[in-house]
Amino acid sequence: MRLEGKVAFITGGGGGIGRATAERFSEEGAKVCIAEIDSKVGQKAAEAAHLKGKNTGGDAFFINTNVSDEESVKNAIKETIKKYGKIDILHNNAGGSTLEDGPVTEAPIEEFWRCINLDLLGTFLCSKFVIPEIIKAGGGSVINMSSNVALMALPGRDCYTAVKGAIASMTRSMAVEYAPNKIRVNAIAPSVTLSDRVKKLLDSSTEIQTISKTHLLGLGEPIHVADLAVYLASEESNITTGQVISVDSGVTIV
Ligand SMILES: NC(=O)c1ccc[n+]([C@@H]2O[C@H](COP(=O)([O-])OP(=O)(O)OC[C@H]3O[C@@H](n4cnc5c(N)ncnc54)[C@H](O)[C@@H]3O)[C@@H](O)[C@H]2O)c1
Numbered sequence: 171m172r173l174e175g176k177v178a179f180i181t182g183g184g185g186g187i188g189r190a191t192a193e194r195f196s197e198e199g200a201k202v203c204i205a206e207i208d209s210k211v212g213q214k215a216a217e218a219a220h221l222k223g224k225n226t227g228g229d230a231f232f233i234n235t236n237v238s239d240e241e242s243v244k245n246a247i248k249e250t251i252k253k254y255g256k257i258d259i260l261h262n263n264a265g266g267s268t269l270e271d272g273p274v275t276e277a278p279i280e281e282f283w284r285c286i287n288l289d290l291l292g293t294f295l296c297s298k299f300v301i302p303e304i305i306k307a308g309g310g311s312v313i314n315m316s317s318n319v320a321l322m323a324l325p326g327r328d329c330y331t332a333v334k335g336a337i338a339s340m341t342r343s344m345a346v347e348y349a350p351n352k353i354r355v356n357a358i359a360p361s362v363t364l365s366d367r368v369k370k371l372l373d374s375s376t377e378i379q380t381i382s383k384t385h386l387l388g389l390g391e392p393i394h395v396a397d398l399a400v401y402l403a404s405e406e407s408n409i410t411t412g413q414v415i416s417v418d419s420g421v422t423i424v
Pocket of ligand 1: 181182183184185186187188205206207208211235236237238262263264265266267288289315316317318359360361362363364365366367368
């Protein structure tokens with residue numbers, strides 16, 4: 171098992187990429203905390219991930235968590251330590267764009283703060299309070315979630331682009347800061363990946379429909395991103411750090 175004996179904390183693990191990652195981690199022997207704001211999907215994802223770990227020593231549990239709220243994050247970490255004793259892997263996954271986004275002159279200010287609070291503050295808070303636990307565990311891996319929008323121009327989504335660019339930058343500085351503690355910090359930059367949320371966006375967003383046509387190998391599925399997360403969480407990636415790695419069907423090179 172590639173993640174035998176490891177404990178992972180996955181934010182937004184109730185749906186899409188986060189749920190696929192929770193299932194893959196458990197299948198590879200990890201014990202997983204699904205820190206998710208939606209109790210219904212969080213509970214279901216934990217049950218699915220728990221089943222995947224039936225023969226591998228993997229496990230999962232759900233705890234209702236708002237990654238933008240300091241006390242909620244601290245509570246989820248406390249419960250994870252109580253249940254599994256440590257944390258080795260942090261996957262800062264909670265986030266995502268909405269149809270409210272737009273060019274900077276048109277996007278509502280509320281949408282800007284929504285992105286800042288969810289994607290950026292969420293990544294900041296979970297890193298702030300989980301990394302000390304990873305240090306106590308003797309090192310491990312932080313996997314942030316950036317996006318192709320941090321690597322190429324995608325007009326019409328300036329709030330989301332701003333936070334995903336910030337996460338890519340923060341990934342590099344965190345990698346340098348925590349290397350002495352044997353912590354790798356990387357970010358994944360997916361392009362259009364068919365979570366339920368993105369399937370809905372695809373129906374109504376002309377920007378996403380246009381960019382979808384330049385995916386060389388078809389659109390992504392959550393499992394494609396989850397498989398890279400397994401590599402980044404496992405010791406196979408022992409000297410990979412500070413990288414923003416695309417899982418994007420070649421969309422950033424055409
Ligand atoms: N799907 C894509 O096309 C795509 C592309 C590039 C990057 N990403 C990034 O990947 C990540 C996951 O995307 P997805 O499409 O799987 O999203 P999703 O909407 O399917 O899943 C995100 C989960 O996060 C949860 N969540 C929302 N707010 C939360 C909060 N405050 N605290 C805790 N949990 C919260 C949601 O309930 C949901 O279950 C996001 O960071 C997104 O920006 C996705």
